[in-house]
Amino acid sequence: MTSLDQVRSRAAELIAAHLGTGSWSFGFDNAKTRAGQCDFAKRRITVSKHLAVRFSDDDVEQVLLHEVAHALSGARAGHGPKWRRTAAAIGYTGSRLHDGPIASELAPWVGECPAGHEHFRYRTPTRPLACAKCSRRFDERHLITWTRRADVARTEPARSELGTEARR
Ligand SMILES: [Zn+2]
């Protein structure tokens, strides 16, 4: 577990070390499904405050390095070779870290298709969904069965927050 203050000060250190002082800023955002973001237009790196507190120090370090590497390699580099070289050079060891594991950790709705593929949803599934891994088209034979997890219910974001995120 990491405190937001720790994340903020470590971010400032990394930004100063790799990008220079006064060039890029750091802040927290409300994202639920991604750990960090690099805004090239605003020259700003943000980390999800919801996820940051659940990460270990090492994970936070990796998220920050991932985003600093984006800032260093430019928007057009994406996650391509240039970004990967830059990221590795500054100590990033993960691959597309935090996509799956975090979604699966936080999502209150867990679904399973008859073949056992897992699916995750942040909102109550309101219409029948079929497993896209089993069939590209909707097929009732691959319907997903949803269960609401009790253990993450209390961390589910407030409705107003979800609304904000959906409009982005
Ligand atoms: Zn990235």
Ligand SMILES: [Zn+2]
């Ligand atoms: Zn499936």
